[in-house]
Amino acid sequence: MKSEKAQDLPAIHTPYGSDYLTKLSQPDVERELVHERHVTLNGFVRSDGLFDIEAELTDHKTYPFPSDFRGEVTPDLPVHHMILRITITNERVITAAETITITGPYAVCPKANKVFHELVGLKIAPGWRRQVQKAIGGRHGCTHITELLGPVATIAYQTLYGQEARERRVDQNFSDAEKQKTRSQLHNTCVGYADDLV
Secondary structure, three states, X not given: OOEOOOOOOOOOOOOOOOOOOOOOOOOOOOOEOOEEEEEEEEEEEOOOOOEEEEEEEEEEEOOOEEEOOOEEEOOOOOOEEEEEEEEEOOOOEEEEEEEEEEEOOOOOHHHHHHHXXXXXXXXXXXXXXXXXXXXXXXXXXXXXXXXXXXXXXHHHHHHHHHHHHHHHHHOOOXXXXXXXXXXXXXXXXXXXXXXXXX
C-alpha cells in the first residue's frame, strides 16, 4: 500500500502575499494514491496566421492489474495515453484535427482516432461540448479524447486572446476603450469580472 507522507515542498510564489495559502490542508486520515492523471495543454501561434492547440493525457494506476489485451499493466505503464492537435483560425474554426492513441486498455481503442476529422469545420463557441459529443463521441469515439476537447477550447481562447493582447501591446495600440470592451465581454463570468466587486 502506497501511503502519502507530508513533504516539505519548495515555497511557491504567489502575487497575494506571503500569508496566502499555497497548498491544500493536510488530510486528517491516511490515504492511498491509486490513480494518477496528467493532462498537458499548449497553444501555439503559427507562422501562417493559424493556431495549433495540443493536448496530452496519461493515466496511471499505482498498482499492477491484469489486462486481457496487455497482460499485466504495472504502475510504470500508462493505462491511457492520448495526444491530439487541432488547428484553428482566428475565428476559432477548426481547419485540421489529428489524434493518436499511444496506449489504451483495449485493442480496439485506436479506431476512435478515425472519427477525429469530423471536428473539421466546427467552431469553438457556446455549445462546444454538445458539438464535440455529436461529432466524435459515443460508440465510435473515445471518452478520454472527447473529454480533452473541453479544456482544449479553454486553451484556444487563452491562446487567441493572449496573442491579440500581446500584439496590441507591441503596437502600443491597446486603448482604455478596448480594455473596457474586453472587460465587458467577460462581465460576470468569474469573480475577477464580477460587477459587484469592481
